Amino acid sequence: MKATAWWALVSAAVIVVAGVVMALVFPGAAARHALIVAGVVVFIVHQVSFALVRRLLRWNVLGAWVIGSTFRFATLAIFAFLVAKVLLYPLAPALIGCAVFLFLPVLLEPLLLLK
DSSP states (O other): HHHHHHHHHHHHHHHHHHHHHHHHHHHSHHHHHHHHHHHHHHHHHHHHHHHHHHHHHOHHHHHHHHHHHHHHHHHHHHHHHHHIIIOOOHHHHHHHHHHHHHHOOOHHHHHHHHO
């Protein structure tokens, strides 16, 4: 199986498990919806970022890592603005969910980057 397919599987599994745990911490329909939206957005960002980092990895490892991290941090900042001003979801579950969903899969990313 290709590394990108493994990454999609691993990141989806981590996001789902973390989402279930956080749904227990943040009860309520609005919080659950905010967590689902955050999970979907972050999953897409992880896939794009992983593909970008894999492509840039050949030229500069540190540069690829910085670009991937910047892309993910920008996602958190943009998501925070959208949640607060446009979507009007509960802030705590939406932003904590987004941050956790962005952080946890990144811990496993180096294992799949070099495959």
